[in-house]
Amino acid sequence: MTEMVRAAVQTGPRQIEMREFARPKIGPDDGLLRVEANGICGSDVEIYRGHIGSHPTPFIPGHEPMGIIAELGDRAAERWGVQVGDRVALEVIVPCRACNDCLTGRYQACRFRKYGHGVTGIDVEPSLWGGFAEYMYISPNSVLHKIDKSLPAEIAAMYNPLGAGVRWAVDLGEVGLGDTLVVLGAGQRGLAAVIAAKAVGASNVIITGLASDAHKLEVARELGADHTIIVGEDGQDIVEAVTQITDGRMADVALDLTPMAAGPVTDALKVVRHGGRVVLAGLKGGREIPLVTDLIINRALTIKGAFGVDASANKRAIELLESGRFPLAKLHTHTFGLDEVGLAIDTLAGDTDDKSAIHVSVHPSFA
16 A cells, blocks of 8 residues: 655645655545546636635645545445445535535535635645545545546546536526527636536527637537637627627527636626626636626626536536536547646646647546
């Protein structure tokens, strides 16, 4: 048995170090995950750059971990309904499971949670809280989900972005049969929203991207998007484009996923019909965003903020993954090893010569 565990530790903006930690001692209520893969999302990029987040440093990033249970306590096995050898995915939040918010299903709002996967400092024992590690600690209050072991690891690692698509488009946006959805932003979560909307019967899904996102928009069409729009200096006016596509009816729902950009928020308000719904999920790094409230009032809009992915959305996303209904392999573009975490994040961000990234994952066993 390996006594030491290698992990990638973020010590500051754009600073990653490889370190070793003692393998945790597992008791009756907790477990240990052998990490197969950990997906990277846009928030990882902004945290790595130092643009968002107040994470204690040093810490082990990686909040989309998926792998095989290597050790498991007896009570933990009974509570979670899993056993050693099962493949599971872990959620970011580790709730207290006892407060009013937790007991009424709002565990993401738990005020008493102390830990989180990929966001907890290494000074908190047993240090291995993030997915950029060979092994990861599963605490007694962790929320986990079983995944079919026959899925390729890079596909199974998409549970979080696909869960975001399910929660943000379907649960919060209430997209349903026959609806029109506009997705602003063609990253992996934008593409996941296309999948989720099509899975529930949306008739018209429109997704936007910059000229540099042409390859992502092509994949969006293969995943079911009905229309793609190039926006920005080299593209179309989104309001005009949606007006033309819908014959002036506009969209039922708009979902803003663009990071650090102010304009798409107003665009989202303008592309929906009277009484439409707007879901805001693109983090802006604390920037003040100009908001014309008259647009919201006069057009009777409903605005919702999207925070993370909950257990219900993750469960349905995993069912979609396992169904094989969509060509998800087209989403995965890059696999990196544990020693390449910084490069993996830069690749997703488009900060390398390779601009083709869509879904990027870190696999500790990959060499």
